[in-house]
Amino acid sequence: MEIILLEDITGLGKRGAAVRVADGYARNYLLPRKKAIAATGNSQAVFRDRERARVSLEQKQRQSAETLRDRLAGVSLQFSAQVGEEDQxxxxxxVVDIQDALKAQGYDVERKNIRLAEPLKALGVFEVPVHLFQDVEAPVKVWVVRK
Incomplete structure (x- = not known):
């Protein structure tokens, strides 16, 4: 049976490839799990249209992420906190504090996209990366100062 892969499958092919597989493998595994579609004339056209739409959407998302990255490039957040001995x-x-501060400045960033390994517990200047799209990140400076 001739099929078009909807995702990369090890040992079979990459997304979009038209490959020939056993009928049972296609009917019982690939097609029900939406990993492939049957390669008919109509399905090939539908796949190409979906692929074009996906690429177009991805380009728009990347462009908006790069615009946001440029806007976030100069952002600096300042937090004042009480400290004990040895500046602890x-x-x-x-992450929630950083998200709230960004939201107060007009930047709507999801909490899961702020890449903070562990909460900041010391005074100083920290650079916190904000993930915006696949390989687009924006560094945000976070100043933690004494209250």
Whole structure:
């Protein structure tokens, strides 16, 4: 049976490839799991249209992410916190705090996209990467100062 792969499958081919497989493998595994579609004249046209739409959407998302990256490039956030001995904070600056500060400045960034390995618990200047799209990240400076 001739099929068009909807995703990369090891040992079979890459997304969009037209390959020939056993009828049972196609009917019982690939087609029900939406990993492939049967390669008929109409399905090939539908796949090409979907692929064009996906690429177009991806380009728009990348462009908006790059625009946001350029806007975030100069953003600097400042948090003041109480500190104890040896400049250790009594609390910590978390992803939620950074998200709220960005939202207050007009940047709508999801919490899961702020790449903070662990909460900030010391005074200083930190560069926190914000993931915007596949390979588009924006560094945001976070200043933690004494209250």
């Amino acid at each position: 904070l009594y609390g910590s600056i978390t």
